[in-house]
Amino acid sequence: MTEPQMKEKNLVFAADLGGTHLRAAAIDDSGEIYHRLKRTTPESASASDILSALVSAARECEEQTREHGVVGKASVAVAGTVNISEGTVLTAPNIPSLSGFRLAQSLGAELHKPVLIENDANAAAVGEMWQGAAQGVRSSVCITLGTGVGGGIILDGKLWRGADGSAGEIGHMAIEPFGGVRCGCGSQGCLEVYASATALVRMVRESAAHHPDPKLPGPEDLTAEAIYRWARGGNELAIDVFKRMGVYLGIGLASLVNILNPEMIVIAGGVANGWDLFSEHAIEEMRQRAFPLPASRVVIKPGQCGDNAGLLGAAKLAFNGSPAVGT
């Protein structure tokens, strides 16, 4: 009599390459995550250093998950715009050395596997649909509130990439186009400058300049996490800044609801941890502005995948057969 054999799993090496962190893991087709790792994105100006970091992460994941299965493909979510069919990073404002880099081809040559790349916010939207807040939902928008504001649009169960793969830039809808805050994209008054971690810090600085609050720490300690803690502790300035952020977000949500009439909007990213401080204001503002029918339909809820949304989405796109480049 032979021992029962474990069925060998089909794994994907998934990476989420942001301006600050590189996250990676091996993920199976049921969404189980093996050997998750998180490293600092190399700060050097060289694409080859970033490539080396990805190769090292992939080899480590592959070695450490050998008992579970075989890694057949690699899939990288990148904080930038990408050409998925060529596997090229077009622009990556926070990882400038990657602009124009043939990432999928280069990584594929090192790993001897097909590699696909996707925008990180698009991947997060797919991750939340697969394993998170939008499971079973046919049309959803996932808004990622982090250092910036990203977005991914799911229509009829599929990622809407647009004509060039650059769709979903929800963070760059104009919310205050006249006299609004300048945005890194070159425009002004974009949602990103009112609803990101960076925006929270700027708004607290601006308010503190007008109404100095001795209980607030100095500028060097001013982070979105700290603002969240002060707000939870009852600091009115911090509470007010989260409220203002919620109102701006709600204006953007109302436009999205009127344009796309989605079933769900998922609010993901680190700033979504402050959900209890801004969501009520955002939803109220959305309801006051959007048409009653789509406003009553849409469910607005926080993401459930946390930091894993991009990794899970990258893996799911690989399992779904998104265009991959090379071996």
Added chain:
Amino acid sequence: MTEPQMKEKNLVFAADLGGTHLRAAAIDDSGEIYHRLKRTTPESASASDILSALVSAARECEEQTREHGVVGKASVAVAGTVNISEGTVLTAPNIPSLSGFRLAQSLGAELHKPVLIENDANAAAVGEMWQGAAQGVRSSVCITLGTGVGGGIILDGKLWRGADGSAGEIGHMAIEPFGGVRCGCGSQGCLEVYASATALVRMVRESAAHHPDPKLPGPEDLTAEAIYRWARGGNELAIDVFKRMGVYLGIGLASLVNILNPEMIVIAGGVANGWDLFSEHAIEEMRQRAFPLPASRVVIKPGQCGDNAGLLGAAKLAFNGSPAVGT
């Protein structure tokens, strides 16, 4: 030897039911229009009068096109939100008696044909894709600048209706959410209050109140058509109002380009006749605000179907087998 027989055409009775006019025609599956008629929409408060007008138009079209073929279905584009699967008008701000009316079922019972209904701006988007500016284009947004501002979104060659059929309300994106002009939808600062015929008239009135211009006629003659003629004749106030309208439109275009990354945006509706007065400003504003990749991709052009866009789209949806109600 027998005479060659004309192949009998498969016709659809198409109607475009607006707040002011009822347009109708029989249309064949190549987009040829037969016996087009245009009547005033009955002003009475009764849905049955509107139903009678549709029945009368349908019978006239059927009788007058008997030599060309057989009308198999009816399809009505309605200025309002509709439930296409039930064939019910949900809300129709400019034809209030239709709100809640089971239009497809009632018309089907009179005509003994399957009837489908669709939002008029959605139908116009389909019409422009089938026979107009967006032929061969896979992803486009059609913005209808008329009394109000409507929109229809085509993705992967199909109309995106959203979860409730209310998607595409481009006119109700917030452009100036704080302190903007009140909009009939209940919000403020919507695109509609800056880029519609109504908006042109309001902006001229506001400007004339500050800078009286004896060459401008009195308020009773103030129409978008008149403003267009004055602008073409060199009137600076009228030229400036078209320019401002173009800038507001361009802000909305930039947000759409960043969100959807479409191949084309078609500007349709009566106000699009002023294309030469506003398009340059709109496109310039869009280019300054939108991401370079999708901004350089998108083609922005005027509609080509004129008043027939809604009729053609309604017919095309019937030929494509959109859900129809009735016998």
